[in-house]
Amino acid sequence: MYIIRNVAQKPTIFLGLASEGMGHATRARTLINQLKSNYEVHVFCGGRVYDYLVQHHPHVYPISYVALQYRDNQFKLLSSIWKNLRVVPGLFRSIFKVARMAKRLDPVVFISDFDCITSWASMLCGKKVIAIDNQHVHPYASFPVADGDKTAARMLKYICHFNVPIKHRVLVSSFFQPKLKAGINRKKVRYVPTSVRQEVLQRKAMVKNTGPVLVYQTSESNEALHETLSNAVAQSELSFAVYGTGQEGERQNGRIQYKSFDEDSFLNDMAQAPFVMVNGGHSTICEALSLGKPILAEPIGEQYEQIFNVEALTEMGVGMGVRKLDTQDILHFSRCVPLMQKRAEHLNVVDNEGLLAQLHGCIHELNPAKAPNTTHLGHSPVLRPNNLVKGKLA
8 A cells, every 4th residue: 555645735637657667757857856746746656766766755656567578679579478477466456556646636637758657547536648659659740660670660659559549648758759640639739848957957067079989778688788899999189988788897998987877977977978878768868968069879679769769869960870780880970970060069959948838837727726826937949950050870
C-alpha cells in the first residue's frame, strides 16, 4: 500500500514516467518543480528513475515497469518479452494501486510521459490523460521511413497505443517537428517545445570546445566502442570522456577516461566538449543542442525512436547518424564540427516556460472547474518545422 501524506489543499496531478532510461527522470524533475507551485504533484515510476526522483520530491511512488534487453548495442524484442514475463503480475498490481489512490486524491488530470501504469489506471477511475513525450511524433507526424526500419517503426507505433491507449491531449515535445499527418485533430495533438533541466542551462556560461569529446552510452552492450575510440586516439588529437559503459579508469595515456555517472561531472564535460557522441536518446540530444553541441550518434539497433532522432539530426544539419560507428566516422565528423556548431547555436528548441504554458492550457481545457487560474503565465509560440535550421551534413 502507498502511504498518502496529508498535503496542502492544492489541486492534485498524477504524473507517470517511463522508467527505462534516465532522460524521463531528468526532464520530469524540471516539470515537477514548475508544476508544484500550482498543484500537488504525485509521481509514479520505477527503477533508477524512482531512485533519482525520490531524492528530489516528497511524493514519488514505486511502480513495476518493463526493462528492455540489449545485446551488442541492439534492442532484443523477444529477450525483452521473455525477461519481463515475471513482472506482469506486478504491473497489474501497480495499475490497481494507482487507481485506488486516484479515488482518494481525485487528481485533476493524469499526465503520462510514456508510462503505461498511470494511463491504464486512469481508465479504471475515469480520469482524463495528457500524453507528453517525444515518442508520439511517430503515430501522428509524416516522415519517410526507410525500408529496413519499417518493422521497428510499426512496433513503436503499437507501443505508443499500448502505453497510452486513451489520451485526451497529446503534447509532442520533440526537438524535430515534421508536419503532422492530414486529418490529425490539431486541438488534441500539438507540438510543444522541449525542456531541459536548469543544471544544463546554467552551463551555458561555461561553454567551451577545448575539453574531451563527451561519449554517453544508453546501454552497456556496445562492445566495439572501446577499440573504435582507441583507434581514433591513435589517428588524431582527440580525447574522450566516456559515460554509461559500466567501466572506470584511464586508457591511452589518459586520453580516454571511463567515468561513472556523476551529474556535475557529466554536464561539465558536455559544456566543454567540441562535440558529443551518443546513441540517440532524446533528452541527451536536447541537452547537447541547448549548449550548441554537434552530435554524432549511433542509435541502438531496432529501437526506432533513436533511429528517428538520429535521422532528424542529419536533416537539421547539426549532427550525423551512423548505424555502426567506426573510427573514420569520428574523424570525418570532427572535421565537420565548426559548420554544424554554427547551426546548432542558432537552434531554439528548448523553452521550459513555453512547455509549461502549453501544459497549463491543456489542463484547463480538460478540467476547467478544478484547474487553478494560471493566466499570469506567458505563452510561447510552438516551434514549427520551418523554424529549424536546415542543411544536411556534407
